[in-house]
Amino acid sequence: GEDVEQSLFLSVREGDSSVINCTYTDSSSTYLYWYKQEPGAGLQLLTYIFSNMDMKQDQRLTVLLNKKDKHLSLRIADTQTGDSAIYFCAELQYHNNDMRFGAGTRLTVKP
Amino acid sequence: DAGVTQSPTHLIKTRGQHVTLRCSPISGHKSVSWYQQVLGQGPQFIFQYYEKEERGRGNFPDRFSARQFPNYSSELNVNALLLGDSALYLCASSLEQGSGGELFFGEGSRLTVL
Numbered sequence: 001g002e003d004v005e006q007s008l009f010l011s012v013r014e015g016d017s018s019v020i021n022c023t024y025t026d027s028s029s030t031y032l033y034w035y036k037q038e039p040g041a042g043l044q045l046l047t048y049i050f051s052n053m054d055m056k057q058d059q060r061l062t063v064l065l066n067k068k069d070k071h072l073s074l075r076i077a078d079t080q081t082g083d084s085a086i087y088f089c090a091e092l093q094y095h096n097n098d099m100r101f102g103a104g105t106r107l108t109v110k111p
Numbered sequence: 112d113a114g115v116t117q118s119p120t121h122l123i124k125t126r127g128q129h130v131t132l133r134c135s136p137i138s139g140h141k142s143v144s145w146y147q148q149v150l151g152q153g154p155q156f157i158f159q160y161y162e163k164e165e166r167g168r169g170n171f172p173d174r175f176s177a178r179q180f181p182n183y184s185s186e187l188n189v190n191a192l193l194l195g196d197s198a199l200y201l202c203a204s205s206l207e208q209g210s211g212g213e214l215f216f217g218e219g220s221r222l223t224v225l
Contacts, residue, residue: 004153033214042201043154043216088153092214098167099144099214101153
């Protein structure tokens with residue numbers, strides 16, 4: 001099974017905020033990532049956070065990290081139809097350079 | 112500047128055959144990693160190479176091998192193909208080994224094994 005867990009689906013209305021949640025298991029992970037994948041395409045790096053940070057904001061994106069609970073979230077403000085895609089959470093295991101991905105959350109934005 | 116480029120973009124093989132996939136990292140990046148993404152799942156780590164040496168390996172059989180060249184490009188080889196090897200194979204590059212920070216992916220090579 002996956003070491004990184006995400007809910008599989010999220011549906012929001014255009015203009016609302018989206019919050020995608022993720023839990024990870026390796027407390028030694030140094031970096032945590034959010035990637036976006038559109039149909040038939042590769043992975044687009046959205047943002048990442050170093051494990052000694054609690055929050056990172058980048059334009060419409062806000063990442064929150066709760067190390068105690070091993071919980072990571074991605075908030076997308078003013079969600080647009082172009083944000084519809086699969087979002088992957090990932091943790092970098094520094095000891096072997098293995099990046100572990102969740103199964104992805106499919107975000108659907110309705111007009 | 113070109114991003115991570117992979118070739119071929121699509122290919123079809125039959126069981127038992129061999130396949131070679133190629134990746135060129137972003138200019139200046141010295142580390143290349145390979146991932147397998149089966150339909151409906153997240154990518155799974157296969158290998159990481161840095162300065163032409165293997166620096167990390169995921170839980171894949173010995174049929175999978177890779178190498179990195181002096182120009183930092185890389186090849187992934189899969190022997191004795193099985194139906195279950197059908198997947199999108201993604202290459203990613205970063206500046207340094209285990210640098211964390213920015214890891215950029217290519218568009219992938221979609222392999223279908225019949």
